[in-house]
Amino acid sequence: MEATADLLKQGQKATIAGLKDGNFSQKLAEMGCVPGTEIVRLYQSSGGNTIAYRIDTYLLGLRREEANQIEVTLLELDPA
């Protein structure tokens, strides 16, 4: 199933499918958001303005609209 990273639920795991063309694509790619990488939504600040993801092995903080630029393929719903 296709979605964007901001739509993931807390703890949900997915694989990055691609990046939308936009202001952030270059920076996101440099930070390791490349197709095939595993992405997990971890936690968010109050109001959900910024969201923390685990990309591969490290944590990345993104704004919601930046996370919206990351296209993902859903894998499974983490039971935790």
Add this chain to the structure above:
Amino acid sequence: MSFPSSFALVGNPNCGKSTLFNRLTGLTQKTSNLPGTTVEAMQGEIRINQGIVTLMDLPGIYSLYTKSEDEGLVVKHLIRTDENKPEAIIFVMDASNLRRNLLLFSQVAELQIPCACVLTMTDTAVRRGIDIDLLALQAALGVPCIAFNPRKEKNTSSVLALFKITAKPNIIGSPSQLPQRLKEYQQGAKIQGLSEETLRRYISIEEVIKKCTTKRPVGLRSLTLKIDRWTTHKWAGYFIFAGIMMVLFQGVFSLAKLPMDAIEIAFQSIRNTIETLLPKGLVSNFIVQGLIGGMEGVVVFVPQIFILFFLIGILEDSGYMVRASFITDRIMRKLGLNGRSIIPLVGGFACAIPSIMATRSIKSKRERLATMIVIPLMSCSARLPVYVLLVSVAIPFTQFWGPLHAQTFVITSAYMAGIVVAIILAFIFRLFQRKQSPSEFILELPTYQIPRIQTVLHQAWLKCLSFLSEAGKVIIVISMILWFLSNFGPSEAMKTAETEAHILSQLDPSHSEDIKTTLRLEASYAGHLGKCIEPAIEPLGYDWKTGIALITSFAAREVFVGTMATLFQSSEDNTQGIIEKMQAVKNPKTGKPLYGLPYALSLIVFYAFALQCMSTMAVMKRETGSWTWPIALFLIYGVIAYIGAYVVYHIAI
């Protein structure tokens, strides 16, 4: 055998680069600017065989294509061709995060500078189930690679050996004309297909990773995530942030008290010694009051500045400050700032100057400017002694509300007033900026680590040294000018003052010294200057002596205390002495104490808002590229300070 003599340490942020640098260079390091720029980098020396090589620790970057100013300057340093160019690179790579670190490596490789690779955090990699075959990696990259954990290993001989065997790296994948494209990029050209280039690099990097790593499945339990559950919690996160800030400032106040008292006592004994050694007269007076008094005014701040930089350094090094950015981004954005602004803003409570430089990490020009604009409203450590002096003179040390002391309450309010005005100003500034400029918040949340106390101590100390030399020069010069102005005057006026003093002291012999000093001062150039601006500041409740102190502290706020000390000079010239003397002065019109509560509150408000710091203005000019903003802010903050002080004075009176 010859090998390169100047090296640069290059790598991602948080890859252990600076820890490695400290291991290698020890105490030889000093901060210096990258040649021809204002970006600070640490530089140190290493002895290898018989020769000495220099090693520069460049700030961490993720990519050579960068929009932020400080990172851009790092890239410029790498691609420069003049004699300051680094002859070779020691590339530091976080083994637990190989893919992203290899992206930067693949770009740097195209510069074809001789290189060697140090893999850090291999223990973390192993814990994450990643095993790295160093020989395969070496073959793929074409440069010597070793594993070294600078946090744990002390013997650096394996790293030092690398300095002698650097080699030109292999191009990973197919070359992309990076040097040419980088030049165009730096000139502001929009490069087509940049993210495609990055993705292509990742495809080649994936092949390298496949060849030299094996992955074992491991369960991920992370302490960092457990801590983050609290520090980024939707409301507990803010409480923790506020709590940490309170502890921070409490720590600065209470920890700095003892060393500050010690410094005052030490200077007092130096003064006494000189006074007994030198014959009484103009020379001795100049050395004791002008020169040593000026030096004391500088040195006495070192404990506060040191402790504040140290504590902020601890917070940054532990990884906490990034979480503070993460939770405050929402509020900051509403004000036209960025979550990243929180670090320079907190730093503003220590000193505006390094904080204004720290705004370089904010990518959006508008957000960066807005952050710079409000930083001077954070009550910096230089304002603290002014607050403390005024509070000690005019506010009784009594319980005010519960355990809260009246004095603490007033000082805390001054800090809060600055923050409130900063919020309002940021908001107004945002309204003026109609156009949406791109803003981003893509921030790595590093794993928490135990702060490296020694490194942070060392860096805080280096910052103190630079304060001592930069601000120190200004303050000492001002103190000497002030001494001259307050000891000399138009000869007519001075003569009249002498005669008057002579007559008066015969009437009241017990206070003859004091009377003479006061009259002489009033007749001096400084006295004339103060009298000259008295009409302008009288509505705020200030007298001409305060006027002199206001003028001199336009150079730097802390000069206020030193000036008052000089103006109320007495044989026992210490803070306690000034406080008592100031308390004794009565307003000739009302008979009430002249330096009473309304005076103190009004002056505290004035100092909270006014941009009285030449160094801040100078650094702002350097960072914005013109005098427009510093001058505009000087005027705006001046008006706010004047109105604020006027209102407070008239409410309090």
